[in-house]
Amino acid sequence: MQKLPKAIEFKDGSPILDMKQVCKSYQLGGSELKVLRDIDLTIKHGEYTAIMGPSGSGKSTLLNMIGCLDRPTNGNYLLGGQEVSSLDDDQLSTIRGAYIGFIFQSFNLIDQLNVIENIEIPMYYQGVSEQESFKRARELAVMVGLGERLEHKPSELSGGQQQRVAIARALVNDPLIILADEPTGNLDSASGNEILKILLDLHKQGKTLIVITHDDDIAKSAERVIRLFDGYIQKQEYN
């Protein structure tokens, strides 16, 4: 397995994500559907960015692109100083596991695994030893306030608790970027606020955060808001 240059030190303020002229289009029944058009985007280490926009504006596609689940049709994408658009599937998988922490709207926990095991998944694919992985998973579970529920299955947890498991899972490999796709979208406002608080804490600890949201409160808490419309970056604001 190829080792990633995890050793590169990123100081606050240095760009860890750099997209130039990134386009994404799909072939749909012979006609070309452009989902992203000429995206130029630079995100610095430690930044907290919110991405907003109406549905169909390309938010999720952009997030998938950032998260290396998808490859651009055109343009360049540097992640952590590495050109990503030319990597093969295995290398992309490794980068996802090591550099990216995903948080999904619908939590996406694996039902038959308990809390600890769910948190452990990304470490398993990075080849972390069992003891170390268990130790780290427990630390993170305690950190998100689930120290009492390590053996519980996702179905035995509330939505807020499930999302906290997902956050712990996203943090477990100490990723460069945390990507959250409407993390509060499936939660009631109380749980949503809890999750938001955890994300803010992470930002304060110096994590780089990219959040897709419809929620203006979340957008307000971010340092920078990017508004997408029809595949373009319509406008950028700094709070």
Place this chain on the structure above:
Amino acid sequence: MFLFRLKRTIRLGIKSLWMHRLRSMLTVLGIIFGVSSVIAMLAIGEGASQDAQEKIARLGSRNIIIKTTKPPEDQSATGQRQMMKEYGLTYADAERFQDGIPNVRIIVPSRRFSQEAQYRNRRASIEIVGTVPWHPDISAMKVKFGRFIVSNDMQYKEGICVVDERVVKELFRFDEPIGQNIKLAGDYYRVVGVVTEQSNTNTSGNNFGNQSGEAPKAGGAKTGCVYIPITTVKGRFGEMSLQVSSGAGASIERVELQEIIVQVQQVEEVMPTRQNVQTMMTRFHKKNDFEIIVPLELMKQAKEIQRIFTIVLGSIAAISLIVGGIGIMNIMLATVSERTREIGIRRALGAKKRDIVVQFLSETLLLTFIGGICGIALGMVIPYFVSQFSQMKTVITLSSLILAFGISAIVGITFGLYPAYRAANMDPIESLRHE
């Protein structure tokens, strides 16, 4: 690192199989039956073959057996019924073999017919074998107690007999047989020895009549043998026999010898000698009243039949394994589509395609492995019951176990690869969206 992954992969596999216990169990059943039928079929085939070869080997691989058969009815003679039929091997034939064929070592002329034996109040149907002192030399027979017939018995036509262990069991039970007298067709014979049991060389086609007109037992059923000097048999029973055939009244038959066994020194001499015997017999017997049995030939035939038997049984069993494999593939495909979302999650969290393949393939392999183990257990039990209830000999060979397990492993890999491959090649974005 590798072991650590393997351990966790297996644990994960067991966990998700355990989630769907009933489904996993039903899936495994196909493999269990497949593997156990391969083992059981091969065990039965192997047992049958060993049984046949043992029986043939007891006839002696260097022996040539010439038997009397009843010649086909003379077509021209149908109108005028012959009252006396004379056919079969003669003492002259035995002498001719002795003098006229090179390499011949031992010749055993013998008469065989069924009879009822009586000892005190016990009766048993047995086969009387009128034979010569050197009979044990050409067969696997061993003298256990006492002695066999000697030349003095021949010379003085002694009223003695040698019985085999089966007769001892049926007639004497716990009595000491040697020295006792048994009654055969009105005469008493003193038992002088006990020999080991011999396979019955009588084939069911040979229906030699005996004095009481009673038909001999079918060739398959085992009866004990009582050995009597051939001269005594000739003197006391004569050579005539009354044949009662249904509807056509009775006829008298005269047969000197039922059987002559010729032994050669080397196995290589068997076939040429057989040819000589054939030539000599056809010259002196115009009627087709003999058959030549060569155990060596039978053994070759038995091996060939066994090979076909094994192939047929093996393919039936292998087909059932393949059917089991298809069942596994079916279930795994269903599992993969059911767990599309999980695959997407794992891919997003850093799983490579290879990791997904390993995960699903190991589940399939676990299923077939468990199925293989249970199948071996069941496959070893079935032959036991078969031999318990049908008196068939079964032999489980190590190679059949390895073969069955190997096939099930191959089935697992073959039918597991495609579902695993499909799982790995799903688009992670699509699978994450999958509900």
